[in-house]
Amino acid sequence: MTKHHPMLLFLGLALLALQPLIAAASRRPPPSPLCPKKCGNVDIEYPFGIGPNCSLSDDFSLECVHDTPQLRLGTDRQQVVVAVLDINLLHGKIRIANSISWQCKDENDPTGAPLKNSSWMGLDVTELPYRFSYEDNQFVTVGCNVLVLLSGEEASVDPILNVCMSTCFGNGSNIRNGYCSGAGCCEMAIPVGLKSYRLEFSGPLLFNNSWSPDNYTWCSHAVLMEAKSFSFERDYATTDKFFRNKNGTVPVVLNFAAGSEKCKEARMKDTYACVSDHSACVGTADGYVCNCTSGYKGNPYLPGGCTDIDVCAPGNDGCPDGMICSNFPGGHNCSCPEGEHKSNKSGVLICEPDLKRSLPDLKFKRSYRLPVSAIIAIGVTGGIAIIVMSFLSSYLVHQRRALADIKRSYFKRHGGLLLYEELNARKSNAFTIYTEEQLEQATNGFDESNVLGRGGHGTVYKGWVAAASDDLVVAIKRCKLMDERNKKEFGKEMLILSQVNHKNIVKLLGCCLEVDVPMLVYEYVPNGTLYQLIHGGSAGAISFASRLRIAHESAESLAYLHSFASPPILHGDVKSSNILLDESIMAKVSDFGASILAPTDEAQMMTMVQGTCGYLDPEYMQTCQLTEKSDVYSFGVVLLELLTGKKPLCLDGPDEGRSLSARFLAAMRENRADLILDEQVKSEASGELLEEITLLALECLQMCGGDRPAMKEVAERLGGLRKLHQHPWTQDVVELDEVRCLLSDSPESISFEVDATSSSGY
Numbered sequence: 001m002t003k004h005h006p007m008l009l010f011l012g013l014a015l016l017a018l019q020p021l022i023a024a025a026s027r028r029p030p031p032s033p034l035c036p037k038k039c040g041n042v043d044i045e046y047p048f049g050i051g052p053n054c055s056l057s058d059d060f061s062l063e064c065v066h067d068t069p070q071l072r073l074g075t076d077r078q079q080v081v082v083a084v085l086d087i088n089l090l091h092g093k094i095r096i097a098n099s100i101s102w103q104c105k106d107e108n109d110p111t112g113a114p115l116k117n118s119s120w121m122g123l124d125v126t127e128l129p130y131r132f133s134y135e136d137n138q139f140v141t142v143g144c145n146v147l148v149l150l151s152g153e154e155a156s157v158d159p160i161l162n163v164c165m166s167t168c169f170g171n172g173s174n175i176r177n178g179y180c181s182g183a184g185c186c187e188m189a190i191p192v193g194l195k196s197y198r199l200e201f202s203g204p205l206l207f208n209n210s211w212s213p214d215n216y217t218w219c220s221h222a223v224l225m226e227a228k229s230f231s232f233e234r235d236y237a238t239t240d241k242f243f244r245n246k247n248g249t250v251p252v253v254l255n256f257a258a259g260s261e262k263c264k265e266a267r268m269k270d271t272y273a274c275v276s277d278h279s280a281c282v283g284t285a286d287g288y289v290c291n292c293t294s295g296y297k298g299n300p301y302l303p304g305g306c307t308d309i310d311v312c313a314p315g316n317d318g319c320p321d322g323m324i325c326s327n328f329p330g331g332h333n334c335s336c337p338e339g340e341h342k343s344n345k346s347g348v349l350i351c352e353p354d355l356k357r358s359l360p361d362l363k364f365k366r367s368y369r370l371p372v373s374a375i376i377a378i379g380v381t382g383g384i385a386i387i388v389m390s391f392l393s394s395y396l397v398h399q400r401r402a403l404a405d406i407k408r409s410y411f412k413r414h415g416g417l418l419l420y421e422e423l424n425a426r427k428s429n430a431f432t433i434y435t436e437e438q439l440e441q442a443t444n445g446f447d448e449s450n451v452l453g454r455g456g457h458g459t460v461y462k463g464w465v466a467a468a469s470d471d472l473v474v475a476i477k478r479c480k481l482m483d484e485r486n487k488k489e490f491g492k493e494m495l496i497l498s499q500v501n502h503k504n505i506v507k508l509l510g511c512c513l514e515v516d517v518p519m520l521v522y523e524y525v526p527n528g529t530l531y532q533l534i535h536g537g538s539a540g541a542i543s544f545a546s547r548l549r550i551a552h553e554s555a556e557s558l559a560y561l562h563s564f565a566s567p568p569i570l571h572g573d574v575k576s577s578n579i580l581l582d583e584s585i586m587a588k589v590s591d592f593g594a595s596i597l598a599p600t601d602e603a604q605m606m607t608m609v610q611g612t613c614g615y616l617d618p619e620y621m622q623t624c625q626l627t628e629k630s631d632v633y634s635f636g637v638v639l640l641e642l643l644t645g646k647k648p649l650c651l652d653g654p655d656e657g658r659s660l661s662a663r664f665l666a667a668m669r670e671n672r673a674d675l676i677l678d679e680q681v682k683s684e685a686s687g688e689l690l691e692e693i694t695l696l697a698l699e700c701l702q703m704c705g706g707d708r709p710a711m712k713e714v715a716e717r718l719g720g721l722r723k724l725h726q727h728p729w730t731q732d733v734v735e736l737d738e739v740r741c742l743l744s745d746s747p748e749s750i751s752f753e754v755d756a757t758s759s760s761g762y
């Protein structure tokens with residue numbers, strides 16, 4: 001038996017040597033070098049390909065027809081061929097041509113049927129590894145007095161139904177080039193994860209004004225398209241110029257995924273697509289895509305596809321002039337010629353000559369002798385000075401290291417490593433991790449002159465941080481307290497909050513984690529708070545339309561946090577002083593997620609209950625459990641402030657009249673709610689409208705959370721009331737009872753975005 005051991009050892013070593021080859025053979029073979037690399041002006045990069053065995057799968061297979069790459073979308077029952085305009089492997093996106101849907105007046109039809117139209121089918125990628133990019137695309141409608149419904153499905157197969165309405169009044173003077181805010185043009189963001197859509201036109205709607213479709217060569221158009229490719233022109237509203245200028249198609253951006261698995265699962269499978277050395281798996285909402293690691297470029301989907309970036313090649317400016325550039329795989333090094341050394345001058349590396357010391361000529365050297373006592377004194381003094389300096393230097397170095405260790409400890413404890421890795425993986429520049437020194441410099445050492453406000457959780461400072469083009473004005477929140485549980489989860493929660501992106505929510509721009517209690521950096525909103533606007537002595541100057549718009553915008557932001565953020569976010573402290581107003585007096589909800597920074601131990605529960613007196617949900621006060629319906633109750637109080645102009649809590653009156661919500665509920669029971677409403681509100685709003693909005697406030701303020709509507713429903717109903725107030729002509733088309741029915745029973749997925757202000761924003 002012993003004589004066979006060398007042979008067995010040899011066979012074992014051979015199998016180990018062949019194991020990488022066996023594993024490589026089990027993976028998908030690379031495409032043939034004969035596969036076309038170009039079709040027309042479009043570079044065809046793997047995983048996409050033209051021809052058999054040239055693509056990662058059939059879903060990435062293209063056809064080159066008349067120098068135009070084409071991709072098949074849709075289902076097995078109904079397929080659509082679209083032109084591919086561009087492939088971007090780095091960001092996992094492709095641009096395709098999407099047909100513009102239209103409806104026009106047929107002037108040549110003798111039968112009296114005035115309308116002709118195109119297909120409204122849209123596109124469907126539900127069974128394919130694609131989804132419509134919500135960052136790059138928007139839903140656009142152009143035309144006069146037309147309403148277009150966009151219906152479809154999300155990645156979770158949830159139904160979507162959004163509405164975009166474009167109107168024209170009078171002589172059309174409010175329709176302006178470059179403005180798409182409801183007059184002749186409507187644009188709106190699309191839902192996250194949209195996988196299919198179709199359109200439905202309704203119009204032209206007839207209104208009681210001088211505009212009539214008979215006065216124009218009437219056309220309306222709608223399409224899902226790339227946002228940066230659209231610029232509204234006035235003629236688009238009344239002619240087919242939009243269709244003609246674009247030749248009937250516009251770009252739309254699709255995100256693609258190399259696989260549907262998460263990165264950890266994908267790496268364990270033979271179908272793992274990131275096959276190149278120096279490639280990395282990047283997780284997406286639908287699975288994963290591949291990228292080359294830092295210092296490399298190329299195609300990560302091909303063996304050997306990621307190649308080193310030679311920073312030292314001519315024209316790449318790898319090192320400053322005069323320095324020697326040495327490239328190595330994944331990086332480079334800058335050094336100086338012999339006889340010179342590197343020096344940092346104002347942040348720029350340069351080479352400087354070494355200083356050569358020479359002894360002075362002996363014939364000019366003057367020699368003299370000091371007394372022995374003087375030499376001893378100089379030696380002792382010098383020795384003591386050296387010892388003291390050494391001790392001080394050692395102490396300062398030790399203190400600096402200790403401070404750096406403390407900062408690293410704070411950074412790690414607050415989840416900074418996880419946050420840093422995730423931000424790097426997502427290649428996101430929208431969220432920044434700041435150092436303590438950067439924020440001290442931004443606020444001039446947290447100077448009192450930069451204080452914007454103080455609250456129970458901390459102080460907010462105005463600051464200026466460096467940005468790509470110029471200094472950016474920000475609001476920096478320096479918090480006081482944080483419990484141990486929230487310290488461990490802080491990085492994960494920052495990752496969630498950094499993805500919140502809504503035009504009516506103050507954007508979280510970054511944070512600082514190397515301090516005991518992290519600091520938050522928000523966008524700066526200049527026009528104060530809603531509380532100051534209502535109770536600052538100028539409440540009588542606020543029109544009812546503005547109050548209704550601010551209420552609708554605030555409700556939209558809370559509905560987004562509850563229904564569209566992933567995971568859902570509870571605000572926990574909804575109040576008028578947490579609703580900021582920007583340059584155009586648009587509402588922006590702030591301090592969302594403040595509960596992250598609030599102590600939760602029982603010893604402080606009575607003094608640190610989340611929320612503010614006058615806005616607190618009675619059910620929450622009994623259970624200490626914060627829910628979505630707690631935000632609904634607090635919003636109901638804000639709505640009362642807008643309708644009455646009164647503060648939520650008045651400590652000067654009798655006990656039963658101190659709470660605004662209690663006074664309102666009592667007035668509603670006695671059918672005398674009009675006595676506490678603001679005079680300007682009563683003079684500008686119709687009786688039916690006041691009845692609807694006070695009824696909505698009453699539902700929000702129900703004692704039992706289960707009896708209150710969801711924020712999504714509140715936003716939809718306020719949107720409907722805004723339409724009713726902005727466009728009284730609708731009373732000629734739809735009876736008021738039908739409007740009430742629509743407001744109370746509208747589908748949960750409808751989102752009305754008819755707004756007099758610009759629809760762009762966060």
